[in-house]
Amino acid sequence: MIAFIDGTVVDALAAAWVVQVGSFGLRIDVLPSVAAAPPIGQQVRLYTSLHRTETKTTLYGFARADERDLFETLIGISGIGPKGALALIDTLGVEGLIRAVATQNVSALAEVRGFGKKSAERLLITLQQHSLYTQMPDAATRSEGDRSPSTLVDDLCAGLQAMGYAAQEAERAVTEALRTVTSRSEQEILRHALQLLAPGVPISTFGGKGRS
Numbered sequence: 211m212i213a214f215i216d217g218t219v220v221d222a223l224a225a226a227w228v229v230q231v232g233s234f235g236l237r238i239d240v241l242p243s244v245a246a247a248p249p250i251g252q253q254v255r256l257y258t259s260l261h262r263t264e265t266k267t268t269l270y271g272f273a274r275a276d277e278r279d280l281f282e283t284l285i286g287i288s289g290i291g292p293k294g295a296l297a298l299i300d301t302l303g304v305e306g307l308i309r310a311v312a313t314q315n316v317s318a319l320a321e322v323r324g325f326g327k328k329s330a331e332r333l334l335i336t337l338q339q340h341s342l343y344t345q346m347p348d349a350a351t352r353s354e355g356d357r358s359p360s361t362l363v364d365d366l367c368a369g370l371q372a373m374g375y376a377a378q379e380a381e382r383a384v385t386e387a388l389r390t391v392t393s394r395s396e397q398e399i400l401r402h403a404l405q406l407l408a409p410g411v412p413i414s415t416f417g418g419k420g421r422s
Contacts, residue, residue, distance in 0.1 A: 223237070252375065259282050287340055
């Protein structure tokens with residue numbers, strides 16, 4: 211299994227980046243919000259998961275190892291394919307999804323693209339049956355508001371740097387996003403930071419409801 215890949219982003223597709231590793235160009239499918247702001251020409255590290263079907267082999271990449279681990283857990287559950295797993299992680303984040311299951315928050319799940327109220331209720335039951343929240347107990351009990359501002363900034367900057375952005379530009383984008391976004395959701399702030407780093411891309415592209 212390929213645990214992670216270090217390489218240079220040389221091209222971007224609708225839902226993927228092309229990352230050059232040595233003399234090879236690898237297509238790596240990424241989260242929708244990440245795909246919308248490719249750091250062309252920059253070095254990145256992506257934590258990867260290889261998914262095979264009878265007709266297709268797809269390599270998925272994530273800025274954080276825990277996103278990759280949660281993705282692999284989700285696609286191992288019957289009824290949740292890669293597309294649904296990506297949507298859940300992209301919209302709610304790791305902590306948000308675990309917390310939604312732990313607190314039985316159907317409304318949060320229903321906000322994810324592709325899930326209505328009924329399907330969100332079924333999804334919640336399925337995830338509870340698989341004891342999803344017990345796999346990451348710290349994430350289940352910790353709210354976004356419990357995190358200090360410095361910890362939140364550090365986490366977001368680390369994620370952007372893993373995508374290939376320089377430390378200074380990542381910090382500037384996160385700081386500005388924190389001034390703009392009223393929510394303290396990590397995913398919401400990250401979407402706005404990415405929009406600042408790729409100004410030609412509208413907030414709606416990132417799959418969330420932008421606030422200004």
